[in-house]
Amino acid sequence: MKVCIAEKPSVARDIARILGANKSCDGYMEGNGYQVTWTFGHLCELKEPNDYSENWKHWSLAALPMIPPRFGIKLIEDEGIKKQFAVIEKLYHAADEIINCGDAGQEGELIQRWVMQKAGVKCPVKRLWISSMTDEAIREGFASLKEQDVYQPLYLAGLSRAIGDWLLGMNATRLYTLKYGNNNYGKGQVLSIGRVQTPTLALIVQRQKEINNFKPEPYWVLATVYRDTQFTATKGKFTSKEEGEKAFSTIEGKPFTITNVTKKKGTEQPKQLYDLTSLQVDCNRKYGYSAEMTLNTIQSLYEKKLTTYPRVDTQYLPDDVYPKCPQTMNGLFQTAFAGKRPYAELVKALGGKPLPKSKRVFDGSKVTDHHAIIPTGIPPQGLTDAEKNVYNLIARRFIAAFYPDCKFSTTTVIGEVDGIEFKVTGKEILDQGWRVVFATPNATKETGITEEQSAGNGDASGKDSSAVEPVSEVTLPSFTKGETGPHTPTLTEKQTTPPKHYTEASLLRAMETAGKLVDDDTLRAALKENGIGRPSSRAGIIETLFKRHYIRRKRKNLEATETGIALIDTIREKLLISAELTGIWEKKLRDIEHKKYDAGQFINELKEQINNIVNDVLADNSNRKIGQGDVNKK
Structure with a gap:
């Protein structure tokens, strides 16, 4: 029996339908020699400090740094997760072969590898790698399954990222909370430090200070x-x-x-085709959508088979997509919203001759795991207003790519x-x-959105x-x-006027270029290698800063709170607040993924850096404290 595992039930159902596994069982589908099951995103996580040592259970400066001799994983404490894992484990132990159908990216690889490790998998494992969820793409993917070993570097990069975030987050958060936190308020105030969130906060604080200190001339x-x-x-x-x-x-x-x-x-x-960041930037500028809302919306369009894989940082297509573009255009030609076909005349103007093949659009050397975000050609139905807006941007950007220069x-x-x-x-x-x-x-009316809704x-x-x-x-x-x-x-x-506050759009661009202000598309693309955070994680980082009450939103502007400013002012270690240095870490993680850097060396360097940070902070004899400020304001 071949066991397929997807990242969520909806994706598993699509795969099961195509494979002919139509019998519903408890936690999986079965039929035609296949069993298709699923996770709910992450089922496992890295162990917490108290799982390694009783000494690490209680927060204490004397226990720092916490560096486990070997990192381990555990099931997330949730009854639903435990029940589903028991189903997966049983299927795995009886399997002749496992097909990893997790999302085709670093996080998707990590999710499934940890589940397999926890279940003690011994049988051969293959990998399904697809860029869209159309029936055709799924069938093509199963016809050309890859060996799991091909994606070992991808897993090592994801594992290194998770361990790096654990080492810095766990140690620096306890270190700064115990050393500088004002803990006279009930349970005390946790000062959250993160490998990506802290330098991102530093960008906002620096801009806030420039604005606050600005004197017009x-x-x-x-x-x-x-x-x-x-x-x-x-x-x-x-x-x-x-x-x-x-x-x-x-x-x-x-x-x-x-x-x-x-x-x-x-x-x-x-304009070049969309990657995730440029799509989030445009959605924030045009519709006021947060980065997280755009990510959730494009993920929904992907799962509805209407657009390709969203968590990408390239704006190019490989050559093998070119023959499929006329079919995609035909789907856009037929697309209708509220009885109107917004793309029909635009696509019709391209008919009667082969689509141009520009190096600005098709360049396989600039595509790694996935290509730019484009429509699949399946005409959409039953979309929400937000989905229509996001789909409209992607569709028009794709059509325009084949038009002549202005x-x-x-x-x-x-x-x-x-x-x-x-x-x-x-x-x-x-x-x-x-x-x-x-x-x-x-154009907004053609997608079912009124001018009033998109105004302002x-x-x-x-x-x-x-x-x-x-x-x-x-x-x-x-x-x-x-x-x-x-x-x-x-x-x-x-x-003279002060610098402008960051919006989510301009902050995403700053994260993409490690804080450098770059307008030129070509130069910005070159800086992406050293951007901070992954395209898929940046939205979550911004949301974390809101949840920690380090930043607040004022209309579309992002402002640092008193607590956020005080935290950055307290941090002396450039390693924790420099977007450029964090960008260098990101570059190393990308190099691990592409077999240009050793994962073990990355972790060892990080351990040494954590040791230095702990020693430096412990040697600080000042009595600095970060006041409660507005951390409790909702």
Whole structure:
């Protein structure tokens, strides 16, 4: 008998149906030579400190650092989990072969490996590895099962991550709580420290301090209106009013002369396909969805077979997906919401010729376990409003990837008055290209969402927050070099503005690039290797910071609380708060997954770092305490 195990009952039912295991039993399905069972996500976890030593049961500085000689796992304390594990264990012991059908990622691998270890599996194990839950994908996956050993590096990376989080989280949390926590409040205040959550909090605290300490400074901008067009002085800002007034008096009453007119044609490529982070960013900007809500929604779309595997950090597709794209387009052509087919005309425009195959879309060298998030081509039905919105973004991004570049013309006009130079720039769209995919009027209504529901969710910066920024067309009058005439100068006083608070969108980008502010897509992709946290874990990290009352949400802005600021101020060890250093750890974990780094070396380095952190904190003779602040405010 072959035993298949999935990560949740709904996935197991789909697999069982395709395999012909149609008989329902207690905790599994059976038939056609297969038994199909399931976990409920994690059934096992790393043992807690008191499972290793009686001395570690009670919180004590003298017991630190806690470093087990060998890490072990145990069943999570839950009656439902214990019952299901007993079913799995019985099936495993009688199996001729096990097929691991867990989610095809690091966490999914870890979940199933721990269950197999706990059950003492001895028989051969194969691995089902698929990127979508369509019937076709499942059948193809079972036709090309992999040996479990192929995914050993993936398991070692997941195990190293779990052990690393245990070592740092357990030790640093007890260390800082006992040393610096204000424990005169009932059960005391736990100061939670995490390998990813603490440097993420540090990013928010640093930005909060920059805003709190910001002192606005005045500056003056010299501009002039010539032929109903405003030109701005190229010298930039004047830091003193006197300097600005002097320049103003120099040009007042004197003629304005056009000295140069240049026109330059340019192109803009389609946006790249979505990875999880870019999807979460757009959903936060456009709809105000939290990172966690977006992750839950795209996971639901995946399980409904409508989109591909969501927990990905690549924006490319492998070559073997290309032949399937016309079929996907056909599914989008047929898709209807509330009786309307929002993608039909867009897909129709691509018909009659082969889809273009761009290296910006198809590049197997930039795809590891899974490819970018795309629709599967199965027409959706019965979606919630949130699911429609997320699906709409993914569908339009996929369609746009096969459209031509947007073509535009940029006109730059330079003028001069008595030696002072002025400039104005205008932009004209010559051919919308891929932008036509996002230019549909009332696109939100086509997906069943009213304008009122989607209004008011702009980015906190005040910029337009649509998933694709509109091009501001500024068509200038026709100017000729050498022409001259009267003008109306202005001197405007302005003030410097503070940095903007993080939103979930901008925080996700900062986590992806280890705190570096990067707008360029290519450079951001290069920095992903050293990002902090995995795409799939970042939403949970942000939610943890809310639950710990280290940050709060004010409209779309993220603000650090008094407790969050005090915690970061107390931490002296750069290793705990530096996004860059944490990014280096993440890079090592990725290298373990790709067989470029040794898991044992990673753990040993971490043990040494934990020892150093404990010794440094214990040597602190100050009486610093983190006040209760607003930690108890709900």
